Amino acid sequence: MPKTLSFDTNDPEFLQNPYPTYQQFFADSPTFYDEITKMWFFGSHHDVDTILRDRRFGRSILHVMGREELGLPEPNPEYAPFNKIGEHSMFDKEPPEHTRLRSLVHKAFTPRRIRDMQVHIQRICDDLLDVAQAKGTIDLLDDFAIPLPVTVIAQLLGVPHEDRHKLRPWSNAIVKLYELSHTPEQAQAAIDASQAFNDYLISLAEKRRDDPQDDLITALVMVEEAGDKLTLDELVSTCVLLLNAGHEATVNVVGNGFNALFKHPDQLTKLKNSTELIPTAIEELMRYDSPLQLFRRWVLEDLTYAGIDLKQGTEVALLFGCANHDPTVFDDPMALQLDRTPNPHISFGGGVHFCLGAPLARMELQIVFETLLRRFPDMTLIEQPEFHPSYVIRGLKALPIQLTT
Secondary structure: OOEOOOOOOOOOOHHHHOOOHHHHHHOOOEEEEEOOOOOEOOOHHHHHHHHHHOOOOEOOOOOOHHHHHOOOOOOOOHHHHHHHHHHOOHHHHOHHHHHHHHHHHHHOOOOOHHHHHHHHHHHHHHHHHHHHHHHHHEEOHHHHHOOHHHHHHHHHHHHHHHHHHHHHHHHHHHHHHHHOOOHHHHHHHHHHHHHHHHHHHHHHHHHHHHHHHHHHOHHHHHEEOOOOOHHHHHHHHHHHHHHHHHHHHHHHHHHHHHHHHHHHHHHHHHHHHHHHOOOOOOHHHHHHHOOEEEEEEEEOOOOEEEEEEEEEOOOOEHHHHOOOOOOOOOOOOOOOOOOOOOOOOOOOOOHHHHOOOOOHHHHHHHHHHHHHHOOOOOOOOOOOOOOOOOOOOOOOOOOOEOOOO
């Protein structure tokens, strides 16, 4: 008989710090079955990394099984705006469709375009910190970590300055439906945000088709490969994906990361004195308190994995945060070691769905940590923060700090 799921994703104590619970798993085997969701949960680094790369598992299932076979009801038409984004997103596609979309987006989201953002990111970072410095006491999230990546993605896409305030609320509402459970109010907010975002992006894309600019939306409108182009729906889904993935993770790496540094003053001092460690430190901070705790996969064909018979159409849950604390891979995984090498964390995923925006995220985070530590080396935490009561996306409610120069 399989072990049953042994943690409660609604338990406030678990949500504040799931890692001691994860460590208990490794005394036996971090593999569980959940009767409620009918999902297998895998938590070892080997299992998570293997399943991410195994093409017998996929992000989507409807290309190999119909809803009737899966026992799924027809989609609620009220969810159409939200579902439409997923239906046309590379995030929820498998090859060859995923390959086609990723190839087209790569032609627009080029390494040169990412490199060219470096100066803009530094300027945005400095402007936000100039305002923060004048205040003295700030919430590092609301006053800095949240507006920074939203502004970066908005500038990259080409969203006009007067419309950028709309992006964060839309994204925040949409990602609530990625949790294991949600309220009817959260569902309606996600539906409304999806429709508003869709309408806005279609309008902007049509303007860029008539009046091209030097921005990513124009590049996505114009991109072509062997006569193939992105449809408007695919373009919208790509932009939503870039915003959601491009800022949610960055916000929470900054928040979770500085929270961890404040709790480990020896490591914070080490980083301030050796800023060349910042690239390695960022990888460790992503491992230590992972912003994405769980990712799902469908079983695309009947198979036996790790002695478990998995039927086509079964869903599995991959525990990123648990895998990133696997003691068979990471020496002393509960310790924060900013010079940890090697560090094969899986916070950016793996396989064909490895995060498209990882290079931009790494560059942005390096600028953020270097600038904050250089300008405010003696900043201090004002009060202990709390995490949001959500599991899949892990982040703080606030991070109040006192800035000093």
